């Protein structure tokens with residue numbers, strides 16, 4: 001069986017695609033998988049590292065105003081459509097799966113026009129523009145929040161599946177992970193990550209908190225995001241970190257870091273939250289402001305309402321507020337335990353099974 005998967009730009013579109021690819025490989029004896037992304041997107045690094053072949057096409061989103069840049073992007077879209085047509089024709093897939101991001105537009109559209117079975121997965125409660133357009137042409141729409149249904153008029157195609165989590169994360173074990181990281185099993189560990197690109201606001205607060213974590217001998221990994229790393233290290237200045245205290249630009253092995261930690265500080269990307277809850281981790285969530293329809297605040301509040309997380313809005317965020325919350329939660333065993341249980345209850349680790357069944361039912 002041949003499966004073409006396309007999704008990209010940010011981790012939130014790429015990792016669900018990888019989770020689906022992993023599951024298809026695990027379940028089906030003979031499956032050939034090809035990814036289509038862009039050279040510029042994170043997928044050009046992440047997909048080959050995950051062991052899959054990636055073909056790239058040229059496509060970019062449009063600006064919300066009339067501009068010369070948009071004219072160039074229209075031309076790129078035509079080129080992207082032509083590249084996608086060639087890839088789909090040559091690979092001749094049995095099914096095409098799109099997980100969002102501009103790149104999957106031309107690929108999924110082309111496959112649908114050829115009569116190849118097509119399915120899209122939407123990670124957010126408020127669908128992205130590409131999925132909204134593709135919804136008219138595809139055979140099936142998989143959604144992760146019941147609320148998303150109202151944005152898709154042909155509701156007979158819509159199936160609620162939740163967000164898929166990679167197998168390596170679902171199967172990771174806390175003590176094993178702590179051993180792998182070479183850190184103490186009996187001491188608390190903090191993981192701080194602002195989505196696949198990092199969060200400048202979160203970095204600005206964390207840079208002042210790290211000296212307190214060092215003073216209190218708390219184990220941590222802080223992920224700055226690739227574009228923010230150098231500035232962060234500059235601002236941090238001379239500081240002696242222990243082996244159990246790390247600042248990195250990106251985590252290739254999220255499974256180990258997430259499994260090992262006792263508390264996560266994160267932004268509210270849908271896949272990050274699916275992973276955090278699949279492992280039942282308590283969290284302090286700082287939703288990124290100005291995301292489409294403010295969806296990160298919506299994601300974050302829904303976990304806070306379930307008692308799984310505490311939320312700090314970016315407008316209220318500063319080092320003191322975050323520092324106090326970290327130490328308050330870490331120092332309260334009962335609260336940590338309750339949040340852990342509530343987080344587990346909010347998780348949907350079975351999502352990948354549901355998605356797999358839906359895909360198979362189309363063949």
Ligand SMILES: CC(=O)N[C@H]1[C@@H](OP(=O)(O)OP(=O)(O)OC[C@H]2O[C@@H](n3ccc(=O)[nH]c3=O)[C@H](O)[C@@H]2O)O[C@H](CO)[C@@H](O)[C@@H]1O
Nearest residue numbers: 010011012015123195196223250251254269270271272291
């Ligand atoms: C600013 C913005 O609009 N962000 C959107 C984007 O977020 P973003 O791309 O940040 O996506 P998520 O936070 O949902 O997921 C990030 C993914 O990257 C992985 N990861 C992250 C950092 C790292 O160092 N290593 C690593 O492996 C995480 O484990 C996770 O699998 O897509 C999400 C899903 O469509 C949306 O909900 C977010 O709102």
